[in-house]
Structure formats: C-alpha cells, structure tokens
Amino acid sequence: MSETSLNGSPSADALRGQILDLVRQYHATAFPTRSFDAGRSAVPCAGRVFDEEDIVHLVDSSLDFWLTTGRFAEQFEREFARTFGVRHALLVNSGSSANLVALSCLTSPKLGEKRLQAGDEVITVAAGFPTTVNPIVQNNLVPVFVDVDVPTYNIDVTQLEAARSDRTRAIMIAHTLGNPFDLAAVSAFAKQHDLWLIEDCCDALGASFGGKPVGTFGDLATVSFYPAHHITMGEGGCVLTDRPKLKTLAESFRDWGRDCWCAPGMDNTCGQRFDWQLGRLPEGYDHKYIYSHIGYNLKVTDMQAAVGVSQLAKLDGFVAARRRNFARLDAGLADLDAFFLRPRATPGSEPSWFGYPVAVRPDAPFTRRDAVSFLNDRKIGTRQIFAGNLLRQPAYEGIPHRRIGDLANSDFVMNQAFWVGVYPGLSDAMVDYMIESFHQLTRVPSARA
Known part of the structure; x- marks a missing residue:
C-alpha cells in the first residue's frame, strides 16, 4: 500500500498508522503504573484493566x-x-x-x-x-x-x-x-x-x-x-x-x-x-x-x-489472576473462621471468581455494618451480595410470585454477607493489605468505633 496519496500527502492508511502509534505513546504517558500506598491508595472491589492495545482497537474502530x-x-x-x-x-x-x-x-x-x-x-x-x-x-x-x-x-x-x-x-x-x-x-x-x-x-x-x-x-x-x-x-x-x-x-x-x-x-x-x-x-x-x-x-x-x-485475547490471564488473588486472600483469612464464614466452591466446579464473598458470623463481636465501615475507612471497597433477599426490595413488593420456604439463607446473605475484590488490577500488596485489615478488625475493637 502506497504511503502517499496521488497529491503527494500521506495516504489514509499511513495516517491511520501514525495515529495508532501516537495512541500507544499516549497510553504510556497517560496511564503509568502507580505504586500502592497502604492506607492512602484505594483498593477497589472491581474495575477495568486495560492496556495500550485496548485503546488502539477503540481508536482504530472510531476511524x-x-x-x-x-x-x-x-x-x-x-x-x-x-x-x-x-x-x-x-x-x-x-x-x-x-x-x-x-x-x-x-x-x-x-x-x-x-x-x-x-x-x-x-x-x-x-x-x-x-x-x-x-x-x-x-x-x-x-x-x-x-x-x-x-x-x-x-x-x-x-x-x-x-x-x-x-x-x-x-x-x-x-x-x-x-x-x-x-x-x-x-x-x-x-x-x-x-x-x-x-x-x-x-x-x-x-x-x-x-x-x-x-x-x-x-x-x-x-x-x-x-x-x-x-x-x-x-x-x-x-x-x-x-x-x-x-x-x-x-x-x-x-x-x-x-x-x-x-x-x-x-x-x-x-x-x-x-x-x-x-x-x-x-x-x-x-x-x-x-x-x-x-x-x-x-x-x-x-x-x-x-x-x-x-x-478477549487477555481473558485467560485475567481469570488466572482472579483465581490467584482469591487463593491468596482465602489462605490469609483461614485463621479468622471464628469471625467470618469463608466461601466454598461448588463441588465439581472450577470457579472464575468475580469477588470474594464473606459472611460475618452472627456471634462475632462486630456486625456486617461494622466490618464494611471499617474496611471502607481503610479505603478497601466492598459490595453487598447483590440485592440480598429480592423480595424485601421495594421494587418487588406486590409482584406475582411464589416462594419456597422462609428463604432463611437469603435473609442471612442480606444481613451478614458482603464481598471484596479479587480482580486482576489488585497487586499482591493490595491483597496483603486486605488480609491485614481483616485481622485488624478482629483485634482492635476501638478501630471499629
């Protein structure tokens, strides 16, 4: 393909190539890797993870x-x-x-x-x-x-x-x-x-x-x-x-x-x-x-x-990172089973973890609200496990439905459970900070005030 058009100016393909090269340079400048500062840097529960090729593809399509x-x-x-x-x-x-x-x-x-x-x-x-x-x-x-x-x-x-x-x-x-x-x-x-x-x-x-x-x-x-x-x-x-x-x-x-x-x-x-x-x-x-x-x-x-x-080309790496972060977090919280109920994979499955669900045991010396507030104060993101018991949500009052039993576990999820992140954007230092924070929550009651 010619690098120039008939009038001697760069061809459309050549210009596209220049634009995409500049996009790669832009990514390196605009999105540098940032160091983690425990207690000051946020530890999100989820987020986008992207590189220069994602932006290149986006701009290529826009052209x-x-x-x-x-x-x-x-x-x-x-x-x-x-x-x-x-x-x-x-x-x-x-x-x-x-x-x-x-x-x-x-x-x-x-x-x-x-x-x-x-x-x-x-x-x-x-x-x-x-x-x-x-x-x-x-x-x-x-x-x-x-x-x-x-x-x-x-x-x-x-x-x-x-x-x-x-x-x-x-x-x-x-x-x-x-x-x-x-x-x-x-x-x-x-x-x-x-x-x-x-x-x-x-x-x-x-x-x-x-x-x-x-x-x-x-x-x-x-x-x-x-x-x-x-x-x-x-x-x-x-x-x-x-x-x-x-x-x-x-x-x-x-x-x-x-x-x-x-x-x-x-x-x-x-x-x-x-x-x-x-x-x-x-x-x-x-x-x-x-x-x-x-x-x-x-x-x-x-x-x-x-x-x-x-x-899509990065999917396998993303899934592997999620599993690695999950395993690190799970191992780090294994000694806190007196306070938290840790998640369990369904028998016969290999999860691709979206998050790490954890439930505060009813007899723990703090509540779910205490826990998420404490973590939030330490800039660790948390989320509810979706809507809890949907039938207790305002939007579902009066809808035609049937329910099986008293939905006790759904209420337990609503009252006791939440999740923290395992997404690929988390570093080992971030996961270790989460582990340390969970331990701090159980050791220092004054920190929950």
Missing part, C-alpha cells in the same frame, strides 16, 4: 466511523463463540439486555407449545441480581423464588422439586460471583421435566463445571462486559446458544422484533424478500420491514466490540 455493529462485532461474536465452545454468540448492549433477550425469545409463538406464556412459572433464586429476575416479571411470567446454599451462595438444589408446579416452564439463575451452581443437578432436573434452562454467566466468564465451560449446559446463556466484569467493552453483553432457531429468535428481539434475519448492509438472503405474506400484511410486503415480535434495538456499537476483541 472507520461505522458507529453501529460492524466488522469488530462480527469478529468478536465469532471468536467468543469459539472460546465458549458454542455455535452462536449474539452481542447486545449490556448483560441486562442479554438476560432480557434470552428470556423474551422463549416467548416467541414460533416455538409452538414450548413457548412461555403469561402466567407460566420460572424458577429462580431470591438472593440474586435484579436483572436476572426482571425479564421474568416484564414478560408477565411468575418467578418462583428458592433459597440459596451458604457458603456457595448458589441455588439450593434440594428445593427444586418443591418449586415445580404444573405451570413451571423454565429455570433462570446465575452463577453467583463466578462460582458455578450445581449444573449436574439443575441440568438433570430441567431435562427430566422438559424445562428451558438459561444460565446467567455475567459474573462467571471462564468458570467450568465438570471440566465443561459454564454457559454450555443450558438452552441459552448470557454474559456481561461491564467494566467490573472479567473482560470489558464498557457496556455490552452477549447471548449464547447452540440452537440455530433460538439464535434467530434472540436476534429478532435484539433487532426491533423484525422477522428478517439479514445482516446489516445485506438483503434478500432468504431469496424471497418480496414474496412473503405474514399476519394481515399484503402479499409481497418487504420482508426487511415485517415484525414478528415485540422487540427492541439492543445492538452494541462497533467501537465497544473493538475493545472486546482486544480484551
């Missing part, structure tokens, strides 16, 4: 000025599906949207008797994140709340049979904080009763169960690329499936609800664009403008996807 889904989105979907070991990966604009699309596509009339209809029940957990449950409510379905096991913080599979009724049609639950739920038990239950299974993997990218990646057990799976997650594209999410029909339906709900499956910039891939007759439309109505679902526009921009392509 195309192709603002919607484009070449980077296509590349990411292809590479991400290969990474997960599934046939289809469908990018959307957030993990929450991924959950909405995944569940909504199961309401399609094109699924015949298998479609979810108003009043059907979906089994989920009470101690979860709102947007795992919200699509159930928004589709006029009935969530059936079961309790969680402590300290895996995942679904108590012994309650599955009690949760089932003649209206049960699906299960939609998340792998909590990167710790897989018991996929053997849940998958067997779903298969036995012919139920749809959606795995919310938004916190669990890179986790596995029985040597098989999470997200490959259910009919559909979802992932989030928010900055706090395992890889990021700022905002963004993905729907995964091995089933071509579900991929087409999910794509429809993501793309305005249209019946057409042509990619952007293409048309007539069905070979009969002007030969369709659906609904009460006139025969020959343009298939690109026929809508078979009540859909949305939930596509991701190509600039976001470009960051995702770069981040």
